Amino acid sequence: MSRMLKLAAAVSVMTIFPAALATASAENLKVVASFSIIADFAKNVGGDRIDITTLVGPNGDAHVYEPKPADAAAVGAADVVLVNGLQFEGFLQRLVEASGIKAPVVELTKGGEVLKSAEEEHHHDDDKTAEGEQKHEAGEEGHEQAHEGHHHHGEFDPHAWQSVHNAEIYVKNIADTFCAADAAGCDTYKANAEAYGEKLDALEAEIKASVAEIPEDKRVVITSHDAFGYFEHEYGLKFLAPEGVSTESEASAADVAALIKQVKEDKASAIFLENITNPRLIEQIASETGIKVGGTLYSDALSDESGTAATYIDMMKHNLSTIKGAILGS
Known part of the structure; x- marks a missing residue:
């Protein structure tokens, strides 16, 4: 049951x-x-x-x-x-x-x-x-x-x-x-x-087993806005984001500079776009830290029916496989 x-x-x-x-x-x-x-x-x-x-x-x-x-x-x-x-x-x-x-x-x-x-x-x-x-x-x-x-x-x-x-x-x-x-x-x-x-x-069960395969020192990633706090809390990945929990907020130059400093200290393994946000910020951070963009994550919305995140279950699987693939290079 x-x-x-x-x-x-x-x-x-x-x-x-x-x-x-x-x-x-x-x-x-x-x-x-x-x-x-x-x-x-x-x-x-x-x-x-x-x-x-x-x-x-x-x-x-x-x-x-x-x-x-x-x-x-x-x-x-x-x-x-x-x-x-x-x-x-x-x-x-x-x-x-x-x-x-x-x-x-x-x-x-x-x-x-x-x-x-x-x-x-x-x-x-x-x-x-x-x-x-x-x-x-x-x-x-x-x-x-x-x-x-x-x-x-x-x-x-x-x-x-x-x-x-x-x-x-x-x-x-x-x-x-x-x-x-x-x-x-x-x-x-x-x-x-x-x-x-x-x-x-x-x-x-699949998410927990998959995260367990990522080395603990490689579990830091960057996303556009702070939409993955629950995923972090439940499954043990650490997400850094220049924007707050709403995309209405604009990241200031100081916020971005602080994040870049934190990225270098925490040795983030990958950086990701989101399907609902402007890629400009993420591309700036990627260029300044030398971390390559590892793909697109779905945070607040599904993809259309032809996409890889057309359902909630597909979305969660897509996000995890994208994160894992970028970190492990697979």
Whole structure:
């Protein structure tokens, strides 16, 4: 049995659903996902019982996304809206206000293990595990407050899906949400979630075994923005980044100079582009440190269907194989 089913992280959902849902069980659940990774989780749980709209699509950057009128229409017509939370979707509050939404907006990081953001860690870096990791229990009532100051980095790092353990919590929360919205499909949603959870368990085992093959003195890499803190925390690679947890932040010349100094001290093994960020900074750092660019990582968005990271599982495997190949030269 998947460990996912043993997690007791209940989702807080509002119970405002269109009355028609109760009688029109043959009609698919209308689901809006804020970005592509959540959409992939939802497809694995919902199968052919849901119709899904993704706001920030493949290779899109949710940190700087500007909603379109069609997005407000989709949110307004939705039965369920699935979001990350932790101030990841800076556009969300404006979109919710523009849409006249009646459906629940469910933060999928609820119940997960969340880490302090890099900015917070500068103030609390004496013990990252004790200080930085805690359960996220913010519910609907904190939603508006959480998104008011979206141009500022939040207290927590929002990229929780980079831990497979947290991905399992996202999936359980989605199954619970779909069950609440469509009771007739609940057994299907739970069975789908369990089957997908077993794939996630296998993925996590594969990641841990693969990282173990990288020598400990070669586990330092550089990426564009600070999106891999959970991967670092869970699996033992160290990621350095010139930007903070949001691509809205601009790295200053002093930040870049400090990073270059740190790279030389820590003997970083590889440097990577990201699919959502401008390559200029990374190319500058590569040229000044002599470290070659080892490829492109997928952090906040999947690739398109023809790419190597079209699903969450493919994304995690691609990232690890790219990192490992660049470090070991294979």
